[in-house]
Amino acid sequence: MTQTILITGTSTGLGRATAKLFHARGWNVVATMRTPDSEAELTALDNVLVTRLDVQDGASIAAAVDAGLARFGRIDALVNNAGYGAYGPLEATPVEKIRRQFDVNVLGLLATTKQLLPQFRANRAGVIVNIASVGGRITFPLGTLYHGSKFAVEGLSEALHYELAPLGVRVKIIEPGGIRTDFGGRSFDFNNDPALTEYQPLVEAVASGLGALMSEGGSEPEEIAETVWTAITDGTDTLRYVAGADAQQVLKVRDTVDDATFFAGMRDHFGLDS
Template identity: 65%
Template sequence: MTRTILITGSSSGIGRASAKHFHEQGWNVIATMRGPEKETELTALENVLVTRLDVQDSASITTAVDAGVERFGRIDVLLNNAGYGAYGLLEAIPMAKARRQFDVNVMGLLETTKAVLPHLRANGSGTVVNISSIGGKVTFPLGTLYHGSKFAVEGLSEALHYELAAIGVRVKLVEPGIVDTDFAGRSFDFTNDESLAEYQKLVGAVLEGQAQLGAAGDKPEVVAETVYRAVTDGTDQLRYPAGPFAAELIAQRAATDDATFLGGIKNQFGI
């Protein structure tokens, strides 16, 4: 039986690369995005359903799941990929933006998962893959909201893996490092207030440091391959660093005390 995966945030980056990779492996793909009317490449592929899903719109989640089941008969895997990054000075960030960060990265993930779980439970099998980040294991300056949301994804996924084992469903966390996508242009939202003069030296140092890090990013296809391995390796392994940078940094954090590791981050950014 051909298996089916539902992917959120398939219009670009990791989601798009994953949709193409699973399709190449012979899977049915429900490729969801906020603006499916703009999509042309994925809609031309056989056994790919492109449909609307906005993780902040409950009705669209239900409609997308129902459409996928109607088209392919079942859902075997959910890939929660849709994400958003709010960075900047906490004093300057409006609370509406803070709430959006958690609505997209945490609440939207939970609601989409809840919508798919009845189908996985009926199957008695399946996998939920949550795209986390090295930002769910380590932090960088000015990332209070983003890192808070990804640490939440790590925690809820770890707890959920106990729960879903009761219905034969595995939970997987994929942790990319710096990825060469248009995340910075489409989903990276930076807030500063130059009148907060005390912070401006920090802001300048962090923006310069992030630009240097971004130049060495992995391709989204590397993450897509890691997602596929997580889904198909037949194990109960929970966490999968995606790419050498992520694996090295996560291992370094696990082996290093707080003072040493945080001091190294400060030195890296020159703060």
């Protein structure tokens, strides 16, 4: 039986690369996005259903899952990929943007997962892949919201794997480093208030340092999609998958030094005073 995967956030980047990879390898794909009317490439593929899903809209989540089940009969895997990064001084960030960061990266992920759990439980099978980040294990300055949300994804995924394992459902966490997508564009929300002068030296240093990190490397989304493929198809109970050479390098350093040493290295990278 042909298996089916539902992926959130397939309009660009990793979500799109994952949809194309699974389609190429014979899976049915429910490719979801907030604005499917403008999609052409994925819509043209056989065995791909492009449908609307906004993780902040519970009705759209339910409708997307129902559409996938109506088209393909069952859904075997879920990739919670939709998300973005909010950076900037907390004091300069409006409360509505604080809420939106967690609504999208955490609450939307939970809502989408919850919508599929009755089917996975009935089938006593299924794989849930949550796209976390190296930023769910380490932090950059001014990333209070983004890293808070990704640390939350790490914790909820680890806890969830205990309760779903007896049902035959596996939970997987993907931890990419930099991905050569538009994360610095539509998927990046930087908040600042120049009137808060005390923060501006840090803002300038971090803006420069983050730009260097994004331009120095990272992986192509197709490479990270291969890790998603492995996580879903390897048949193991492995929870965490570090994806990309940069992620492997930084997490190796983080795991081998104490807090003071790691924080000093991070301050040095961004040119920050102790």
